[in-house]
Amino acid sequence: MLSPAGLGPMLRSLFRQDRPASLGRRAVSLPTLASLALALGFLGFLVFRFDVDLAATWETVKNANVGLLALAALIHYTSFLWRGARWKILLQNAHGAETRRPGVWHCSELVLLGWFANSIGWLRMGDAYRAYLYHHDREASFSRTAGTIVSERMLDTILVVALLAGAMLFLAASGSQVSWTVLVVAVGLLAVLGLGLLAITQLVRIGSRLPARLNDWLRQFQEGIWKSWGEMPRVTALGLLGWLAETCRLYLVVMALGLDLDLALIVFITLANSLLTLAPTPGGVGAVESGVGGLLMRLSTLTASGAAALILVDRAISYLSVILTGSLLFLVRPAYRRPASETVAQTTASPSEESKESQARE
Numbered sequence: 001m002l003s004p005a006g007l008g009p010m011l012r013s014l015f016r017q018d019r020p021a022s023l024g025r026r027a028v029s030l031p032t033l034a035s036l037a038l039a040l041g042f043l044g045f046l047v048f049r050f051d052v053d054l055a056a057t058w059e060t061v062k063n064a065n066v067g068l069l070a071l072a073a074l075i076h077y078t079s080f081l082w083r084g085a086r087w088k089i090l091l092q093n094a095h096g097a098e099t100r101r102p103g104v105w106h107c108s109e110l111v112l113l114g115w116f117a118n119s120i121g122w123l124r125m126g127d128a129y130r131a132y133l134y135h136h137d138r139e140a141s142f143s144r145t146a147g148t149i150v151s152e153r154m155l156d157t158i159l160v161v162a163l164l165a166g167a168m169l170f171l172a173a174s175g176s177q178v179s180w181t182v183l184v185v186a187v188g189l190l191a192v193l194g195l196g197l198l199a200i201t202q203l204v205r206i207g208s209r210l211p212a213r214l215n216d217w218l219r220q221f222q223e224g225i226w227k228s229w230g231e232m233p234r235v236t237a238l239g240l241l242g243w244l245a246e247t248c249r250l251y252l253v254v255m256a257l258g259l260d261l262d263l264a265l266i267v268f269i270t271l272a273n274s275l276l277t278l279a280p281t282p283g284g285v286g287a288v289e290s291g292v293g294g295l296l297m298r299l300s301t302l303t304a305s306g307a308a309a310l311i312l313v314d315r316a317i318s319y320l321s322v323i324l325t326g327s328l329l330f331l332v333r334p335a336y337r338r339p340a341s342e343t344v345a346q347t348t349a350s351p352s353e354e355s356k357e358s359q360a361r362e
Contacts, residue, residue, distance in 0.1 A: 053305040060257055060309035068256035072249045073317045077325075079245035080115075083152075084108025086238035090148040090228035095140055102138065109329065110134055116326020119283040119319060127153075137337065143217045147224020154197070154225075157190045159239050160271050167271070170264035171299065178298050182272045189275070197225065246270050246318075253314045259306055265299055273318075283319045 084107035091102055110130050118126030127149050135142040164183045171179050204222050207215035247270045254261050261269075272295055279287035289311055296307040 051304055052308045053303075056303075056305035057308045057312070060259075060306060061313060063258070064313065065256040065258075068252050069313065069317070072252035072256065073321060075245050075252065076249040076317055076321075079242045079249075080108045080112045082238050082242040082245060083111050086155075086235055086242070087111060087148065087152060089231050089235055089238075090151055091134070091140075091145070093230040094144055094148045094151075094224045094228040096227075100138060102134070106137070109333075110137075112322070112326055113329060113333075115322050116330065118277075119323050119326065121282060123280045124278065141220050141224070143220040144224035147221045147226075148228045150193075150197075150221075151225045151228040154190075154193050155235065155239055156274075157186065157193060159236070159243060160274065161186045161190055163243065163267060164271050167264045167268040170262070171268060178295060179268065182268070182275065182295070186271075186275060189278075200225075243270070246274070249317060250314055253310060253317070257306075257309055257313065259302060259310060261300055261302070268299070269295060283322075285319075288315065288319075 081104065085104045087110075088102050088104050088107040091107065110133050113133060114126040114130030116126065117129040118124050128146065131142055131146040131149055134140055134145050161183070164186050168179060168183055200218060200222050203210070204215075204218050207219065210218070247267050250270050250273075251263070251266050254266060269292060273288060273292055276288045276291040277284035281287060292311055293304075293307050296302050296310065297304065300307075302310070
């Protein structure tokens, strides 16, 4: 985790993938350790605040079904494939023939790296990092690529609101106002995104009054948002598959721990979890644990220890494992993934090399 003061150096070290070892130095920097200490202190406060029985929590975790947990982790990582396939469509719509057609695996890889960057850095800068990586790999417009990610967030928020509303039909009987609060927050987020799009549109319309570079950046950013909206049945289906994978992960964790939660509540908690990760802390640390714990205590019959066990195991899969796999991918990626500029240079240089070899043979 990184402090706001260390955010700029972290991004510079991330963007310079020719020096992957810098990530390790950032991971043990003083701001990182301070952020980790604050997060652990906050989690300790939650343990005492909700009167969690640590022995009972550990007993529940220790007796979990390992096979189901492994399946939960596997299904969780399929969500990156579904989201990568969806982003591939958005990119193709936005960039057209300007760049080489991206592959599903490449896009999924960048989605995972974006999640990894969000998990170790503040202010959810992983989305910008993902756009930079695609720009770096394909020599595509950064602003247009960033627009596709905003479009992706808009589509996700629409799905979250729709799915939350569906889950509310089954949770309304509980009489808890907290579930309505979550739905209102999701609708508010959708409204904020909509207002942001309108603001960008207005800025583009008065572009002649803005500096040329800023005007060009905003224009391409807007085009990235609106042009990516195509093939909506496929895009929507892939988005639903991504959320289904996350819901199945939580369902399998619940089964592995032997807990009792309704399917509608599992769907609701999965979506609320995604909203809580929008907190500016690394991976939503603190907000997710306290928010999900509070919802489970209010909307289910789980004890504090049972809720703590569920949160710990699920976050180990959805948060800690992403840091592990993301860091490994970050370190090995430069060995096999070269930017488009280097690939083009090698391609154009190869004919001359072949001609030299033929002349030498003659």
